[in-house]
Amino acid sequence: MIGTALDLVVVALLVAAALAAVGARGLFAGVVFFVGYGVFVAIAWLRLDAIDVALAEAAIGAGLTGVLLLGAVGHLTRAGAGAPPRRPAIPLALACAGISVMLGWAVLSLPDAPGLQAPVAAALPGSGSTNPVTSVLLNFRAFDTLLESIVLLAVLVGVWALAPDAAWGGRPGLVQRVRPDGVLAGFGRLLPPLGLLVGVYLVWAGTKQPGGAFQGGTVLAAVWLLASMAGVARAPRVTSLILRAALVAGPVLFLAVGMAGALGGSFLGLRPDWAAALVLTIEVGLTLSIASALALLVLGPPERPA
Amino acid sequence: MMAADILTGVLVLLGVAGFFAGSVGLLRFPDTHSRLHALTKADNLGLGLIAFGLAFQAEGVADILKLALIWGLAILAAGTAAQLVARSALEERAPAEEDAP
Numbered sequence: 001m002i003g004t005a006l007d008l009v010v011v012a013l014l015v016a017a018a019l020a021a022v023g024a025r026g027l028f029a030g031v032v033f034f035v036g037y038g039v040f041v042a043i044a045w046l047r048l049d050a051i052d053v054a055l056a057e058a059a060i061g062a063g064l065t066g067v068l069l070l071g072a073v074g075h076l077t078r079a080g081a082g083a084p085p086r087r088p089a090i091p092l093a094l095a096c097a098g099i100s101v102m103l104g105w106a107v108l109s110l111p112d113a114p115g116l117q118a119p120v121a122a123a124l125p126g127s128g129s130t131n132p133v134t135s136v137l138l139n140f141r142a143f144d145t146l147l148e149s150i151v152l153l154a155v156l157v158g159v160w161a162l163a164p165d166a167a168w169g170g171r172p173g174l175v176q177r178v179r180p181d182g183v184l185a186g187f188g189r190l191l192p193p194l195g196l197l198v199g200v201y202l203v204w205a206g207t208k209q210p211g212g213a214f215q216g217g218t219v220l221a222a223v224w225l226l227a228s229m230a231g232v233a234r235a236p237r238v239t240s241l242i243l244r245a246a247l248v249a250g251p252v253l254f255l256a257v258g259m260a261g262a263l264g265g266s267f268l269g270l271r272p273d274w275a276a277a278l279v280l281t282i283e284v285g286l287t288l289s290i291a292s293a294l295a296l297l298v299l300g301p302p303e304r305p306a
Numbered sequence: 307m308m309a310a311d312i313l314t315g316v317l318v319l320l321g322v323a324g325f326f327a328g329s330v331g332l333l334r335f336p337d338t339h340s341r342l343h344a345l346t347k348a349d350n351l352g353l354g355l356i357a358f359g360l361a362f363q364a365e366g367v368a369d370i371l372k373l374a375l376i377w378g379l380a381i382l383a384a385g386t387a388a389q390l391v392a393r394s395a396l397e398e399r400a401p402a403e404e405d406a407p
Contacts, residue, residue: 182389183385183386183389183390184386184389184390186386187382187383187386190382191382194379
């Protein structure tokens with residue numbers, strides 16, 4: 001009873017935040033409502049007992065995407081772009097409504113079967129993880145995850161391609177003006193140790209409980225961004241070899257493990273007796289790559305002359 | 307057991323009242339700085355009371371420490387964000403006041 005009431009409240013807030021984000025008067029207000037919307041979506045996933053998805057939505061959907069959008073609004077404002085046109089985009093609204101209706105119809109017409117839960121549970125021993133989500137991501141459905149990690153690199157290459165020629169080879173992002181004795185500098189020194197602990201723990205816990213490379217990597221990216229914005233740590237040059245090694249570590253390790261599997265019979269297949277170590281190896285590599293790629297996406301291309 | 311439940315109920319209700327007061331202040335106060343005042347004070351107190359109330363339902367010391375950590379981090383983040391918003395508001399206001407007669 002109370003559970004249903006809570007669900008209804010969450011759904012109402014979710015829809016209200018979505019409508020407010022779309023109908024907001026300014027871009028900034030729209031982004032703020034979008035972040036609120038992401039938080040409500042994360043709570044909805046929690047209510048569905050999908051803790052992995054809730055963590056990812058809160059960290060990436062609300063947090064990181066929100067910061068990226070805020071950065072875009074800042075760039076538009078500095079570039080002198082005016083407010084977006086206020087005429088209603090009726091074809092767009094109709095297309096979105098159509099897709100929503102089709103999705104709703106698809107969900108409601110799903111058969112009452114438990115899905116793939118039973119086969120996943122049966123294959124869990126020997127998959128390298130006791131968290132079914134991690135097993136699906138890094139073993140049963142590893143191909144998707146491998147491509148996802150490569151897509152992230154492609155996106156970063158796209159962002160870096162926006163750098164002016166004179167700035168290439170410099171440090172990414174804008175110069176941060178921070179008072180050395182201000183609250184932000186203090187915050188930037190106080191929080192990173194705890195953030196590092198939480199990020200590493202999330203990756204480590206991912207093989208047994210909700211967590212993993214994407215969630216932990218986002219926390220680590222946030223730590224780096226905080227240290228960078230607080231003026232405590234400077235971002236490395238985009239040509240730095242260490243930085244590039246970290247960026248490709250995940251996909252390279254993943255591909256190496258996949259090729260080793262191919263020699264043993266199936267590409268990306270993990271030998272059951274080695275699976276636990278291999279899953280953790282891939283997780284650590286992916287964490288490095290995801291954390292650095294996400295942080296560099298937020299910092300943006302290098303903009304000052306090198 | 308019963309006493310703990312009653313304490314939890316009272317403290318969480320008080321915490322909700324804190325959030326409510328903060329929200330009213332945020333909507334009703336005239337300028338950025340007083341709105342920040344309402345928001346940070348009432349929300350920190352509200353979250354603290356809710357965390358304190360929930361601590362009576364905790365299954366062990368670890369849970370209580372986690373609740374305390376959440377409250378501490380929220381206070382730290384809210385305090386820092388409030389300082390930054392306040393400074394940014396001051397910088398935006400300063401030129402306008404110089405222009406005034």
